[in-house]
Amino acid sequence: MTDHTLDPENTLVIDMNAGRITIEMFPQLAPMHVARIKELAREGFYDGIVFHRVIEGFMAQTGDPTGTGTGGSGKKLIAEFTDQSFERGTVGMARAQNPNSGDSQFFIMFAPAPHLNGQYTVWGQVVEGMDLVDGIKRGLPGSGVVDEPDHMNSVRVLADI
Numbered sequence: 001m002t003d004h005t006l007d008p009e010n011t012l013v014i015d016m017n018a019g020r021i022t023i024e025m026f027p028q029l030a031p032m033h034v035a036r037i038k039e040l041a042r043e044g045f046y047d048g049i050v051f052h053r054v055i056e057g058f059m060a061q062t063g064d065p066t067g068t069g070t071g072g073s074g075k076k077l078i079a080e081f082t083d084q085s086f087e088r089g090t091v092g093m094a095r096a097q098n099p100n101s102g103d104s105q106f107f108i109m110f111a112p113a114p115h116l117n118g119q120y121t122v123w124g125q126v127v128e129g130m131d132l133v134d135g136i137k138r139g140l141p142g143s144g145v146v147d148e149p150d151h152m153n154s155v156r157v158l159a160d161i
Helices: 031-043 130-134
Strands: 011-016 019-025 053-055 059-062 090-093 106-109 122-128 154-157
Touching (some): 031 122
Antiparallel strands (some): 011 019, 011 154, 019 122, 059 106
């Protein structure tokens, strides 16, 4: 847990079958990304979406309504790269090869990944429920594609609950 009080307007809660994951969002680092994540959460966009790509020792990725890794909300975001490092529990925005291709997909780190630093937008950090992240069903070695993946029941901004 962080050593300060969480701002309900910048706290994302993901309810899973096993419990709740709480993410502190960083509007000071990635204001456009945080605004878009909150907008999508408030629309119910993320409800029921699966963790479609989960790589042991690396990360769990979600946010694609098609569950294939190729879908999104249809609104691309300009990258907001910072010097914030990718550590265990860091939440980053997934993207294609183009740095300005982030949309609705995001990933949660299982472990530090310094090779991602400055290459992907960091927009949050898991502050509660990392044990639940650790319990997300892993994908196939190599691809990370998950057979019968875990899903997010609901994703909400804490201020709205």
